[in-house]
Structure formats: structure tokens, C-alpha cells
Amino acid sequence: MCHDFEMFSLIRKKRRIYLDTAAATPLRKEVRAAMLPYLETEFGNPSAIHAEGIAARSAVESSRQKVATTLGIRPEGVLFTSGGTESNNLAILGRLKYLARKEGIAYSDMEVITTRIEHPSIMSLVPVIEATGVTVRFVEVDGEGKITVAALEKVLSPKTVLVTFAYANSEVGVVQNVSRLVRTVRQFEKTHTHGRRIVIHIDAAQAPLWLPCSLTPLGVDMMSLDVGKCNGPKGVGMLVLRGNVPLLPILYGGGQEQGLRPGTENVANIVGAATALTLAQADYQERAVSVSKLRDSFIDLLTEALPEVLLNGPQGEERLANNINISLPKLDTEYAVVYLDAQGIAASTKSACAGAGGGESTVVSTMTGNSERAKSTIRLSLSTDTTLADAKYVVEILLRFKAKMNELTR
């Protein structure tokens, strides 16, 4: 039996089981093909007025149009950035700065609503905006990470100028009911803000492969995207705007991207971003259906084999199709990830940007109030390449890891 297992392990190790798609995804071959001309012959600066420049400009603008069509917005609403982090920074800081400088609202008269389970690129902004005098109000999430209407209503105030939260949480995969939360804000707006708009921003970095991203049905004003998480290149993101949401830039230089994002456009990556986003959205539904089925079988296998497993985040449709996040209380899950890796499985404990190694997960700690649970998380983020055999193998390796740990501590 043990011998068979070793054989199995040896065979399996030839193919890596990559279960960290929430941190990084391979570049899709169609995306690479779209990018390559801009890494080969088409190298012009989009601001130049000669043929090489015009070709580059045309690539950037047709990419912008492609993104706009995919998301159901005007091309002027698409701003290309260097990634999801910069998009989040521009959305929050750029909007607050606009309100202060152009609409003359004192920072101390502004409130921003967010949660305590956001990505580091939002959480790190909290002290920055608090330092300007803005009040940050945290909406409570429930035990599964969801923002309820009641919780949101509690923190909305006549001073609220901006609400920001992740469409789908990168660690525990909870998908917020965006359109319902938006309706709550719009309702509040009607009666409490004297007609002043409360801008709603979502971080959709984890969404394009699994969830609809058209802005109008969601109802949001701003959305951050990072195609490195949907089979596009790293180092390119988008901040997309529905309707008129004036911002001020947070970096200064040339007038690129409507004066909101200076610097020579990264043409190859912009072309790659538009291609990746469009391909991700083209068939997100089928992809989500098939991968979420596998996810549920995977979760079943885990809970059957390891009765102590605690699933972090919701089940079913409220969970991102590719996300599994479990706690294995009392197990050293950082070591578990290293052990899985040696057995050919790439997993993580939490978000890569939060430090993929040890330490407590702020997200799980906030949701559950359980420090032991927050210290023992493992995130397995699947892809369309993941199979049931992979799931079984992962469960076997985890059992083996647990047995080994028990042996050591006996």
C-alpha cells in the first residue's frame, strides 16, 4: 500500500498540481500571441505622431475599446495602470483628492466605508486616508465574510463619499451581492446626502474568470481589475469607470490616460490585458459551473477525510468557483504548504500580497474571531485544469502530512 502510494506519488510529481490561481495564473496562449507583435516589430511610442507611434496608439485604443465592450462602458471609462494595486490606489486616493481639491469638501467631512477583510492594497490605504482627516468606517462582515444590507445600513452616513469592497475575496472566496449592496447605497443616497453621489468601488481582481463583470448590472461606479489573475500578463491593471466619476491623478508626468496615469503606455501588456479580460468574460459561466462542481467535490473529499477541517467562507454560489479555503486547527499549515509543494502541489496559506507564508490570516480572524482558525488556513485555488484525481491526491498528501505531524508530536 505504502509502496503503491510512493509510485503514485512519483508518477504524479511529473505534472505539477497548481492550486494557487488566486495568486498568479499562466498566460493564455491567445494572450501571448496577441502580445508578441508588440514585443517584436511594433515598438512605437503611442504618443509619437509617425507610423510607428500611430500603430502603437491604435493598439492601445483598440484594446481600450475591447475592454469597454466587454464591460459595457464607454472607452473613456477604461484607464490602464500597472496592476490591481495601483488601480485601487488611484480609485480611492484619486477620488478623495478630487473631492477635496475640486469640489472643496473638507477631508474631515468625508467618510469612506470598507471592510476589515480587504486586500492589502486597500487595507494599506486606510491609515493613509485617515491621516488626511477622512473617517474610515468598517462595515461588519458575517461569519462567512458577507456584507449584509443591515450591516451596510449601519455605517452609511450623510458624510459617506465612497464605499469600497472586494467583489470576491481573494483569500476565502466570498462573493458579495454587489447589486443588492449598491441598491442599499442608492436608497440611502436619495434621502440622506442631499443629492450628492456616493461612489461605489469594487476590487474585481479575482472576478473575471468566474463572475459577470459588466458594470451596469452591478451598478458600481468604479472597478479595479488585474489581469495577472485571469491568464493575462503581470504588471498591467485597469481602473474602469461607469459614467462620470472625476478623479485626480496620484502619479505625475505626461498626459497619458486622460491625464490620470502618466508614463509611456505598456503597449504589449495593454493588448494582453484586453485580450485576457475579454476571453475570461466570454465563457465565465460555463467555466464557473464546471469548476465549482469540482470545488464542491473537493471540499467533500477534504471534510470526509479530515473531520477537523473547517471551511472558511460560504458554500455554493456565494463562493468563488475556484476557491477553497480551509483551516486545519493545530496544524502548522505553512509547513503543510511546503510539504504539499514537495509532493508536486502548489498551494498557499493566504493572499500572496499579504505574505504567502506564516502568520494569522486577518480575513479569517475578522470573520470568525478565532485566532487558532486564522493561523491554520490553507487556500487551494483551482483552475479548469484541476481534476478530481488531483483533488484525491491532495487529500491523500494532507492525510500523510497529518500522520507525519502526529508521529512527531506523539
Next chain:
Amino acid sequence: MCHDFEMFSLIRKKRRIYLDTAAATPLRKEVRAAMLPYLETEFGNPSAIHAEGIAARSAVESSRQKVATTLGIRPEGVLFTSGGTESNNLAILGRLKYLARKEGIAYSDMEVITTRIEHPSIMSLVPVIEATGVTVRFVEVDGEGKITVAALEKVLSPKTVLVTFAYANSEVGVVQNVSRLVRTVRQFEKTHTHGRRIVIHIDAAQAPLWLPCSLTPLGVDMMSLDVGKCNGPKGVGMLVLRGNVPLLPILYGGGQEQGLRPGTENVANIVGAATALTLAQADYQERAVSVSKLRDSFIDLLTEALPEVLLNGPQGEERLANNINISLPKLDTEYAVVYLDAQGIAASTKSACAGAGGGESTVVSTMTGNSERAKSTIRLSLSTDTTLADAKYVVEILLRFKAKMNELTR
């Protein structure tokens, strides 16, 4: 004769004459080859602790080491950014913020020295830092764009905390005598600042192909680089630091790049950046010698054929090897650039980031005080591919353009 010329033109049009390397350069094939694995199989997130993540981390760190070796600094001194513009922003804003927040120096007690001929990514920062209370002092440049020791001495003050200027100007190609200017600052420091360091930053975006970039001989504390101008990819830059120059971040998120530049690292572009910079610096001397010879012959041809030509910027070694910038007073040079383009020649009027089309060149206007001259600039930036035959052809086309204009206005 005219017929012959048409034939010549037709033949030549098959090969474009690209004279806008100051705005964008083609990706060198060795750079592309170095990048491709990270656009194919090696897609991990450098913050992940599994094999895919470790491979990505190793690529980033060996790129950092390569840059450090090329520039003669420690790897900790290399920060990867999204481009030259972001590098300049981080250098200036990040340093001033550090001094204010961590050393408790009031913004109103700080002075920054720069010139009026800087790139838009520096010029746009002027009102931003002035708004904090910092005083910006402009050092005068001479008629060729040079900063003299005497001019620098005039603006240095006990409040000076930062001096920033371009190593080589992107429009007129003037190369500053960096080490002499640094010595002037160090001398001033000894007697006037009570031991407080005046940090010297240079924007070296135009330098790597043509000038030595090792930091110690230059003596500067910070240098911005953008490999899109030295046969590397677009969308990646570096801010490199010699010794201990503490900064605060200007974007907020994960702890990447020593907490100074958050967001998942753009692994492919970082690998491309290190390769491009290293190759550029490996043989910059031979390259500069051969291209500057051609540049001088090209300038001679231009001044012989068009006696009204005014060369903007200095001649000889004080000029970037690949830069020609002329004024053709009374000619519509924006139209000239379009005409050249139709004849197979890519040129520009000024810096792409300053708007490559019409309008006055701030750089030439500042240097010469002559608005007519500043409105009629053409920049021709050469490469190792440029030939004397190209130069002759460009001169012929410019003559033809002038004749056509004369005809129209007769």
C-alpha cells in the same frame, strides 16, 4: 532628376528610417529571449512559497543582482517600478515624504533644486511639491542647456534637501557634467547644512546606451531608469539608490520591493529590464563613439543643405551620441514630421511625453529665450542602425519639404 528622386524614394520607403529612439526603442532579441520563459511556463507569483513562486522570486532577485552589478551598487539599492515616470515620482515624493514624516523636517524648511528643462515627469511634480510648502528653486541653464557650477552655487541653500536633473536631456541631448555638479553640492554640504545630506537624484532614462551609469563615479544618490529607451520592454523602470537613502512609498499595498513599491512583481519585464540595461552598458562606449560620429556628419549635412538650421544643445561630447535637435525657424515642423513620416522617416518635434506634435518646446524656449526657435524644433534620435545614406535621404526630404512650403507660400 525628379524621376530618379521618386525612384530613390520608392526604394527607400521599403525600409523605415526610425529616428525616434529617444521616445521608444525596439526590444533587443536577447531581451525578448530572456523574457519569454516568464510569459510561458514560469508564471508564479514571487511572493508564493511553492516551487512556481520560488522560481519567480529567483528570477526577480537575480535580475536585481544583475542590475546592481552593472551599476556598482548593492542589490538592496535596486527598486523595480512601472517605468521612468513612476521612478521619478518615487524618488522625489518618496524622499520628501520621508524627510517630513520620519525626520520631522517641516516642508516649509525644505528646498528642492531642479531646472526648467526637465522631462514632464519632473516638471509635473513641481506644483505638487510646492503645494506641500516646499520651495522649488530653478537652476539656470546656459544657451546649450548646461547647468554650470556657478549657476548651481547660486541656488544651493542651507535648506536644500534634494537636487534633481536629467543626466541627458531627452529633447536636446545635453549631457550634464554630473560628477562636477555633485562635487559642488558636496562642497556646499560641508560648510552650509550642518552635516545634513543633500540627496542628488538624476533621471538617466536616456543614458544607458550612450553614457556610463555606474553610481559611484557619478556620485549621485538616486538614479531613475526606464529600459523602454534602451531596447528593453515598456512598462518597467528602476529607481536605484547608492548607500542609505531612506524613502517612503507613494503607492500602498503589499510589502513588495522592500515596502516601497507594492503589487505583484512584473517578472517578465523585470527580467527584460535587467537584461536590457546590462547589454546597453556592456558596450556603451563603442556604441557612443560610432553613433556620435554619424550624428556629427548628419549635423554637417543638415547645416550645409539648410543654412537656416539652428542646432539646439551643445556639440561634441556634451551631447548625447544619438541626439540631433534642430530648429528650422518659420517652418511648420509638426507638418515636417508628418511629411517625413510619409517618406518613410520617423522623427519627432519634441519629447513624446510632452506631446510629440505641435506647440512650443519648453526646453528650447528656456535655453534660448527664442519662441520662434522653440516652435520649430525637429528631434532626430539615431541608433546603431542609422547610416550615412539615411542621413542624406533625410536631408533630401527636408529640402523637398522646404521647397514645397516655399511654393505654397509664394
